[in-house]
Amino acid sequence: MLHRTPLYQEHVTMGAHLVEFAGWEMPLSFSGIVSEHEAVRASAGAFDVSHMANIVIRGPNAVEMVSRAFTNDIHRSELGKAKYTHMLTEKGHILDDMIVTRITDDEFLCVANASMRKPVSDVLRALGPEGAVEDISMHCAAIAIQGPKSREIVSRIFGDGAVELKPFWTKFVEIKKEWKVTNGAEGGGHGVAYQHIESGDYVFVSRTGYTGEEGFEIIIPFRAAPALWYEAIKKGEPRAAPIGLGARDTLRLEMGYLLSGQDFHGDRTTLETGYDWVIKWDHDFVGRHALEAQKAAGNYQRFVGLTVEGQKVPRNGYKIMDGGSVVGTVTSGTQSPTLKQGIALGYVDAAAAAPGKALTIDIRGARSAAKVVKPPFVRKK
Numbered sequence: 001m002l003h004r005t006p007l008y009q010e011h012v013t014m015g016a017h018l019v020e021f022a023g024w025e026m027p028l029s030f031s032g033i034v035s036e037h038e039a040v041r042a043s044a045g046a047f048d049v050s051h052m053a054n055i056v057i058r059g060p061n062a063v064e065m066v067s068r069a070f071t072n073d074i075h076r077s078e079l080g081k082a083k084y085t086h087m088l089t090e091k092g093h094i095l096d097d098m099i100v101t102r103i104t105d106d107e108f109l110c111v112a113n114a115s116m117r118k119p120v121s122d123v124l125r126a127l128g129p130e131g132a133v134e135d136i137s138m139h140c141a142a143i144a145i146q147g148p149k150s151r152e153i154v155s156r157i158f159g160d161g162a163v164e165l166k167p168f169w170t171k172f173v174e175i176k177k178e179w180k181v182t183n184g185a186e187g188g189g190h191g192v193a194y195q196h197i198e199s200g201d202y203v204f205v206s207r208t209g210y211t212g213e214e215g216f217e218i219i220i221p222f223r224a225a226p227a228l229w230y231e232a233i234k235k236g237e238p239r240a241a242p243i244g245l246g247a248r249d250t251l252r253l254e255m256g257y258l259l260s261g262q263d264f265h266g267d268r269t270t271l272e273t274g275y276d277w278v279i280k281w282d283h284d285f286v287g288r289h290a291l292e293a294q295k296a297a298g299n300y301q302r303f304v305g306l307t308v309e310g311q312k313v314p315r316n317g318y319k320i321m322d323g324g325s326v327v328g329t330v331t332s333g334t335q336s337p338t339l340k341q342g343i344a345l346g347y348v349d350a351a352a353a354a355p356g357k358a359l360t361i362d363i364r365g366a367r368s369a370a371k372v373v374k375p376p377f378v379r380k381k
Helices: 008-013 033-042 062-069 114-126 150-158 222-233 245-255 288-297
Strands: 017-021 024-029 045-048 053-058 082-088 094-104 107-112 133-135 140-146 170-174 202-206 215-221 241-243 302-308 319-322 325-335 342-348 358-363 366-373
Touching (some): 008 024, 008 222, 024 033, 024 245, 033 045, 033 241, 033 245, 045 222, 053 062, 062 107, 062 114, 082 288, 094 114, 107 114, 114 133, 140 222, 150 202, 150 215, 150 222, 215 222, 245 325, 302 358, 342 366
Parallel strands (some): 045 241
Antiparallel strands (some): 017 024, 045 140, 053 107, 053 133, 082 094, 094 107, 140 215, 170 202, 202 215, 302 342, 302 366, 319 325, 319 358
């Protein structure tokens, strides 16, 4: 049986195309992937990301635990600072990528991918005493508001204090007024009164994102998610368009961001992805020795971006060719709504990884010319 977010009924009422994703029933699209993609690039979109895993690490051993668990220097973070990091296996392979925030001196919030909720929790629990790790995923909801007008929308809902964050910083924001939607006609037509959020309640606001646009994420009590959804997409101006998983994928792909379970799934290392900047070598973390050995050897594939000539669309699993030799494999591909051409991410042999290198991709038995580029494919002004 699939999990459902607290916004499930809202998605049904709005006619979303629902699909299974990482054990959840989630909206793939509302108005259409391309139109939703363009709405985020031009204005703003609201994403239901309540399926993401939210895991708290707390107690006197918390700093030691996050130091061992993550490649980045999470243990030295300032209060309120969020950092992107990787969690590795002992072999150096990426178990998951996530954002970890230092909430207090001895408390951290890890936001991981939905499908990795249990594996990540298990690793953390093995590194510390009983009770140090709490999975709060099913007790909270999350909505991401992304796009050039996201600041105006978040400010309208929460006040100017919520948008004064620098990138990758967070804060708790007090709700100054009661939100309450009293009937289905206002809230979406399904006839169910929303649980309201009361003045004095707090929400957790972060400024990160997965689209390349300015944006914010709001973690909110489970019961209050429909009220926030209503505030963002149906009340006041500007408003956010509802966005599904399809446009979330094309937006992140245009930026060259990794997708857990597709661009890596237990068989790739941080060095291979080119995300070396999330490795801080001055502390001991799980998988460090394997990475050191790989770095010394140097004979590993590289993660690259590829642009494709013509109108053919590269997809996961397609072979990347250099002349008559297979030199790699596509992990993610799409027709870029912004560039109007095929783009792809994938791993190639080191000799084929230089930007500007001419390659081909075998797309359903036909060779399409491609060129290695350094992501992002779409550069923001």
